[in-house]
Amino acid sequence: MARAILFDLDGTLVDSAPDIHAGVAALLVEEGMEPLPFHTVRGFIGNGVPVLVTRVMAAMGMGDDPARHADLCARFIERYEHDPGGLTRPYDGVAAALARLDLPKGLCTNKPEGPTRALLAQMGWTGHFPVIVGGDTLPVRKPDPAPLHEAVARIGGGVVLFVGDSEVDAETAERAGVPFLLFTGGYRKTPVADLPHDAAFDHWDDLPALVARFTGA
Numbered sequence: 533m534a535r536a537i538l539f540d541l542d543g544t545l546v547d548s549a550p551d552i553h554a555g556v557a558a559l560l561v562e563e564g565m566e567p568l569p570f571h572t573v574r575g576f577i578g579n580g581v582p583v584l585v586t587r588v589m590a591a592m593g594m595g596d597d598p599a600r601h602a603d604l605c606a607r608f609i610e611r612y613e614h615d616p617g618g619l620t621r622p623y624d625g626v627a628a629a630l631a632r633l634d635l636p637k638g639l640c641t642n643k644p645e646g647p648t649r650a651l652l653a654q655m656g657w658t659g660h661f662p663v664i665v666g667g668d669t670l671p672v673r674k675p676d677p678a679p680l681h682e683a684v685a686r687i688g689g690g691v692v693l694f695v696g697d698s699e700v701d702a703e704t705a706e707r708a709g710v711p712f713l714l715f716t717g718g719y720r721k722t723p724v725a726d727l728p729h730d731a732a733f734d735h736w737d738d739l740p741a742l743v744a745r746f747t748g749a
């Protein structure tokens with residue numbers, strides 16, 4: 533029986549792509565370049581900031597110089613941490629579901645810890661998530677199973693559910709041996725049937741009843 537629940541953040545609890553796109557656009561303008569289209573940047577989200585920046589550099593023909601990559605990552609995170617939530621909204625029903633889910637809750641996200649904590653504060657959700665494992669908490673990120681193992685350990689171990697939206701989350705859960713609930717309304721590009729998952733939901737109003745199947749509540 534599951535006794536705690538961990539969540540992915542981007543594309544799962546919140547639609548944060550507009551702020552991530554805005555941050556990338558501001559960076560590109562600083563570089564004297566045109567912003568990338570929204571849907572292009574949205575498609576780059578899921579593997580954390582270093583991979584996002586690698587994808588932006590490739591799309592813009594900016595080369596792959598490690599020093600330039602590191603500089604762009606640092607500048608993106610600094611700007612994004614300053615205002616991570618101006619354009620970001622929780623998915624419909626998330627706030628009510630979090631309030632109803634009476635289990636220890638944590639986050640396992642590829643977003644770095646700084647912007648993650650800043651965004652939670654802007655959303656008024658800091659108290660919901662005593663456990664936070666972010667994209668820079670360990671030397672590796674999802675889909676490596678280590679961050680999910682770390683989050684499970686920090687929340688006290690045992691059977692813990694993981695809720696996420698993407699290919700990265702499904703692979704992480706499978707490799708970690710953690711039961712996975714797929715939110716189908718996020719940033720996934722793969723058909724639901726092709727992603728390993730234990731259950732799927734398309735509206736947050738449905739999550740508490742789904743979780744009850746795993747907790748025996």
Ligand SMILES: O=C(O)COP(=O)(O)O
Pocket residue numbers: 540541542543576577578579580581584640641642643644698
């Ligand atoms: O920041 C990202 O690229 C993805 O973050 P997530 O793991 O919360 O979806």
Ligand SMILES: [Mg+2]
Pocket residue numbers: 540541542543544578696697698718719
């Ligand atoms: Mg996600």
